[in-house]
Amino acid sequence: MGTALDLFAQASHRLRRKVPFDAAVWRAVDPFTGLPTAPILGEHVTAEGCAAYWDVELGGETVNAFADLARAATPAAGLRESTGGLPARSALYRDFMRPRGLDDEMRAVLRVDGLPWGQISLFRHRGEAPFTEAETRLVAELSGPLAKRLRAFATPSADTHAAGGPGLLLFDREGRLLSVNDEARRHLDDMPPGPAADTPWGVRIPAWVHSTAARAKAVTEGRAEGGARIRIRGRSGRWMVCHASCLRGPDGRVAQTAVVVEDAPASEVAPLIVRAYGLTARELEITEHLSRGLGTGEIAAALFISPHTVRDHVKAVFGKLGVSSRRELVATLFTEHYAPLGESGTVRTV
The missing domain is CATH 3.30.450.40 (GAF domain)
Structure with missing residues (x-):
């Protein structure tokens, strides 16, 4: 592939x-x-x-x-x-x-x-x-x-090993790197290959990190709308989330932009993984109900459709995920994808 x-x-x-x-x-x-x-x-x-x-x-x-x-x-x-x-x-x-x-x-x-x-x-x-x-x-x-x-390419499961705490990069008004913590260096080391800018700090800033910071600045200054948040799958297979926000100076103008890179929680990656299988909006609803253990009649009543239509959707979902039963469906989505993401953020005590 x-x-x-x-x-x-x-x-x-x-x-x-x-x-x-x-x-x-x-x-x-x-x-x-x-x-x-x-x-x-x-x-x-x-x-x-x-x-x-x-x-x-x-x-x-x-x-x-x-x-x-x-x-x-x-x-x-x-x-x-x-x-x-x-x-x-x-x-x-x-x-x-x-x-x-x-x-x-x-x-x-x-x-x-x-x-x-x-x-x-x-x-x-x-x-x-x-x-x-x-x-x-x-x-x-x-x-x-x-x-x-x-x-x-969003379907491979994530690495279960977290890279540590949140990484922080601080940029000035012109987009020059001011400071970077050790956690950010570790996250950057796992970034996939691509265009990146050298810095005096000995780290290279990928273009997608720079554009996320630029979006945050544009939104804060009223030149753009939306959020400044992306998900990245590292070379190790681990998912990361990168988000940016701006800090204002005493004059009210944007003075600095902070970019945080950290391990992505399951809630950030789950929508990508499900979409990666090419499920339609209705198939997504069916999948959610199947994962909750609802039967065909219960799903039909909840979505105001016929049981025959539910079965047709279930067949389509099984085909797209390459499974043949509800048990396999849940195992594929949870065991292979969601569970590793949740495991990295689990603390166990005895």
């Missing part, structure tokens, strides 16, 4: 034959916040470039915003096509692309069942032809299949 990074590399290699591009960024996103998480594959884009990209994106970009594409009928769009050949209407073009000799961007959201699981940004240099409508349609057609593949 490989890894999500392998998926990005293979998809990029094949797509380039049909839709040529000069630089690209492939990133996984947290499906519940839309923020970038691991892994990220940058092609001919530096770590500094990734950070600058997200500073602009979270600063109020209105042209082809990822949040809008996630809900749009077509989840892909070209910058020049969307602006009628006037790309300078985009802050991303003015502040990120033009200084780097990039003249057009094709971006897409990889989504399935109403949730985003990844994003693609393809760039062409100045002097190259803009992305065409036909190329936009082709990339849009890849959205669902790639999202399903990406979603599947």
Whole structure:
């Protein structure tokens, strides 16, 4: 099956034959916040470039915003096509692309069942032809299949060994690292490969940590909405949660941004794992009732549907999880996934 990074590399290699591009960024996103998480594959884009990209994106970009594409009928769009050949209407073009000799961007959201699981940004240099409508349609057609593949990588069970207490990183107004504790260093050591910025502290800050901090600053300053929270699966298989908040100075302005990285509790990872199996909203409800031990008639009464419909949904759930009984269903979801997460936070006394 490989890894999500392998998926990005293979998809990029094949797509380039049909839709040529000069630089690209492939990133996984947290499906519940839309923020970038691991892994990220940058092609001919530096770590500094990734950070600058997200500073602009979270600063109020209105042209082809990822949040809008996630809900749009077509989840892909070209910058020049969307602006009628006037790309300078985009802050991303003015502040990120033009200084780097990039003249057009094709971006897409990889989504399935109403949730985003990844994003693609393809760039062409100045002097190259803009992305065409036909190329936009082709990339849009890849959205669902790639999202399903990406979603599947959330299913491996978490490592039962916690990395210690919460890690804390403190950044100044410009996003420079001010301090980092030992716990944060341990969490960062388990981060998957991807674009990261060097610091004088001897640690490298992954692009998804930087973008989470940038989102917190943008939200605090009223330039963006939503939360600044993502989940990351480390190289060990352990799930981590990264969240950020801002500290104000005496003048009321944002002075510093604190980022906390810690072991993810079961409540943070459970929704990802269940979604990773591709269950529909109704199948999720059925699964929850099955896990609570309700019978077919009880589930039908609770959801106001027929017992026959319940049985059809149960059959579909069994097929997606590869089980043949309710006992196996609970064992797969609890024993393989939820139990290891809960175990890491359990204290036993004799």
